[in-house]
Amino acid sequence: AQKVTQAQTEISVVEKEDVTLDCVYETRDTTYYLFWYKQPPSGELVFLIRRNSFDEQNEISGRYSWNFQKSTSSFNFTITASQVVDSAVYFCALSEADSGAGSYQLTFGKGTKLSVIP
Amino acid sequence: SAVISQKPSRDICQRGTSLTIQCQVDSQVTMMFWYRQQPGQSLTLIATANQGSEATYESGFVIDKFPISRPNLTFSTLTVSNMSPEDSSIYLCSVDRQNTDTQYFGPGTRLTVL
Numbered sequence: 001a002q003k004v005t006q007a008q009t010e011i012s013v014v015e016k017e018d019v020t021l022d023c024v025y026e027t028r029d030t031t032y033y034l035f036w037y038k039q040p041p042s043g044e045l046v047f048l049i050r051r052n053s054f055d056e057q058n059e060i061s062g063r064y065s066w067n068f069q070k071s072t073s074s075f076n077f078t079i080t081a082s083q084v085v086d087s088a089v090y091f092c093a094l095s096e097a098d099s100g101a102g103s104y105q106l107t108f109g110k111g112t113k114l115s116v117i118p
Numbered sequence: 119s120a121v122i123s124q125k126p127s128r129d130i131c132q133r134g135t136s137l138t139i140q141c142q143v144d145s146q147v148t149m150m151f152w153y154r155q156q157p158g159q160s161l162t163l164i165a166t167a168n169q170g171s172e173a174t175y176e177s178g179f180v181i182d183k184f185p186i187s188r189p190n191l192t193f194s195t196l197t198v199s200n201m202s203p204e205d206s207s208i209y210l211c212s213v214d215r216q217n218t219d220t221q222y223f224g225p226g227t228r229l230t231v232l
Contacts, residue, residue, distance in 0.1 A: 033219055043208050045161075045223035091160065095219070106151075106221055108160045 002027040004094050006109035013082050014117050021077045021112045023092030029053075034068065034075045035093040035106070045091070051075060082116045089113045122224035124211060130230045131201055138197045139227045141211035146191035148214070151221060152184070155208040164209075167194050201231045 003026040013019045025034065036048040049059065051068050059066050063080045079086055092109040121144040131137050141150060152164040165173040165186055173186040187195045198205050208228050212221040 035220070037223075043226040043228060045210060045212075045226070047220060047222055050220050105163060105166075106161075110160045 002029075002032075002094050002096060002107045004092050004107055004109035006090075006092055006112050008112045009110070010113045010115070012115045012117060015084060016081050018078060018080050019082055019114065021079075021090050021092075021114065023075045023077065023109060025073050025075065025092070025094045027094060027096060029096045031096070033095045035095070036066065036075075036077050037091045037093060038088045039091065039111070040088040048077075079114075082114075084116050084118050087114060087116045122211065122213060122222060124209075124224040124227050126227060127225065128228040128230075130232060132232055133202055135201055136197055136199045137201065137229060138195050139209050139211075139229075141194045141196070141224055143192045143213050143215070145215060148191070148217070150188065150194045151212045152186065152194075152196045153210045153212065153223075155210065155226075157206065161210065164196070198229065201229075203231045205229065206231045 005024045006022065008022055011019060032053045034051045038046045038048055049066055051066065056068050056070055058068065065078045067076045075092060077090065089111045091111045093106045095106050123142045125140045129137055148168065150167045153161045154164050155161045163176050164179045164184055165175045167173045167186050167188040169188050169191050175181060183199055185197045185199065194211060196209060206229055208226045210223050210226045212223045214221055
């Protein structure tokens with residue numbers, strides 16, 4: 001069974017501070033995908049990044065960066081110079097590459113609510 | 119990414135009634151997924167809907183309560199039947215467009231049951 005743990009329920013930072021959201025996962029598969037999604041107050045779930053289990057390269061996209069470490073089963077997300085528009089709930093998710101049902105299933109963490117204070 | 123729309127965006131319903139939520143995608147997709155997000159909670163998969171076959175339901179969800187239709191490759195509906203206040207949630211559909219192994223989500227339907 002797969003499991004995703006986001007230990008931080010809520011985080012508050014002051015604008016322009018850096019913040020890291022933690023994600024730890026469990027899976028018995030050797031091939032899997034990891035994701036981060038953002039859910040602003042409007043409710044829509046916005047895809048941010050997908051990482052293949054074979055690709056441990058860190059990625060940077062503007063103010064966002066992701067640190068994938070298989071040795072610690074972690075896929076952490078850092079926002080640099082946070083802005084008020086970053087306020088949202090962030091979900092980490094895991095899917096096995098083949099669930100055996102001809103599809104794949106996403107397992108979500110419980111989410112981390114980030115509040116950026118002006 | 120896929121352009122996905124849902125109708126209605128929100129609704130307030132009375133106990134015992136049913137609501138049908140529509141999900142429309144701007145291109146053909148093989149699989150569509152329906153999720154429920156209860157207040158302050160994470161997302162839980164309700165079912166996977168393939169065109170031309172019955173939906174596959176996850177443990178804890180049954181067809182009588184959440185009937186799903188998938189008449190073509192761009193459209194699906196989820197009905198929440200005989201609603202109770204416990205059904206108050208955000209319902210989201212998602213698709214894997216172009217078989218990218220990435221699910222893209224619709225804007226969600228925010229349902230309140232009184």
